[in-house]
Amino acid sequence: MSRALILILLLVGLIVASPPHKYTKKKGGKGHHYWNATENDALYTWEQAEGYLECEEFLNFPNLGQETKDLTLDERGYVRKQGKPRALEHMCPTRDCVPDVNSTEESPGCGFKRRTLKSGNWTTTNINLGRVDWFRDAYKRLAPYRGGEGNSLKTRIGMGVPIITKWYLDANYTVISATMSFYVPSLYQKNPPASLNKDVRVEQWDEVVTYSRTWGGTRDDVEYWPQSAKQFDYLSEALSREDLKWYSYLRLTGSYIGRKEVMLADRDIVVREIKEKGPDDKAESE
Numbered sequence: 001m002s003r004a005l006i007l008i009l010l011l012v013g014l015i016v017a018s019p020p021h022k023y024t025k026k027k028g029g030k031g032h033h034y035w036n037a038t039e040n041d042a043l044y045t046w047e048q049a050e051g052y053l054e055c056e057e058f059l060n061f062p063n064l065g066q067e068t069k070d071l072t073l074d075e076r077g078y079v080r081k082q083g084k085p086r087a088l089e090h091m092c093p094t095r096d097c098v099p100d101v102n103s104t105e106e107s108p109g110c111g112f113k114r115r116t117l118k119s120g121n122w123t124t125t126n127i128n129l130g131r132v133d134w135f136r137d138a139y140k141r142l143a144p145y146r147g148g149e150g151n152s153l154k155t156r157i158g159m160g161v162p163i164i165t166k167w168y169l170d171a172n173y174t175v176i177s178a179t180m181s182f183y184v185p186s187l188y189q190k191n192p193p194a195s196l197n198k199d200v201r202v203e204q205w206d207e208v209v210t211y212s213r214t215w216g217g218t219r220d221d222v223e224y225w226p227q228s229a230k231q232f233d234y235l236s237e238a239l240s241r242e243d244l245k246w247y248s249y250l251r252l253t254g255s256y257i258g259r260k261e262v263m264l265a266d267r268d269i270v271v272r273e274i275k276e277k278g279p280d281d282k283a284e285s286e
Helices: 003-017 037-043 046-050 134-147 227-241 267-277
Strands: 113-117 120-126 160-169 175-183 201-205 208-215 250-256 259-265
Touching: 120 134, 134 175, 208 227, 208 267, 227 259, 259 267
Parallel strands: none
Antiparallel strands: 113 208, 120 175, 120 201, 160 175, 160 250, 208 259, 250 259
16 A cells, blocks of 8 residues: 555545534534634634644745735735634633643744643554545444443543544555544543443553644635645654654544644654564654
8 A cells, every 4th residue: 555545545534534513603502513713713823723833835925916815814924725723722621632741842843743642541443444434434433432332331421632543554654554542531531441342442552742733624625635645744844854753654643623633753752662562673764
């Protein structure tokens, strides 16, 4: 499976799996699919919403003589083709977000956010890449755990965000396996209920440093779905410029309501974890 096909799988999964979302909060609306996009846009600059200063080479000024009234411009006057992502500061006070150990840490360069995600418990299932609807299939398998019927407490416990999809690659950058995970809410983090489904497991993840890029908008935006492929390219380019090392054989995507992320994990941390659990022969960076 080529690297191009990896990105196609990412895009297809997002398109097939994403449930219909309401991107503007309506009177009487309930549930986490409702959020105030207008408020988010007014309260947060592009840099605040993304969590990093975007590199100028990834942006464009309007063409000479081009009408700007129908364009989305950021505070620096650059054209933004994708929607402004929902800021974590706007979301996390009302959603159970994965804790960032150093939430105020500044990234060492432009074009990405560096985060240290705290160790925690996740519910995980393997993705069947042979299915066209692999994303939705995995999502539906995890859902009963959060809903109550799939956990030992028989209690609805909900879920934290983001939903993390991990892609494991071999030395030829072929996808060999993938998983989807829900973050166990903080109320149940110390003692998560057991899973009643043999295909859904509760696992503890070690603390890890991640480098991420984000984008937002709605599924109707022309530039929305192609962003995944583009963002991985931008992320690796930005990290290379700062001489940062990432683990080439693991890629992650994170899904929030109104916010999508691509992530790469710090190389040394992942390699150390692999060595503790078994032999490692894939400790390279791109």
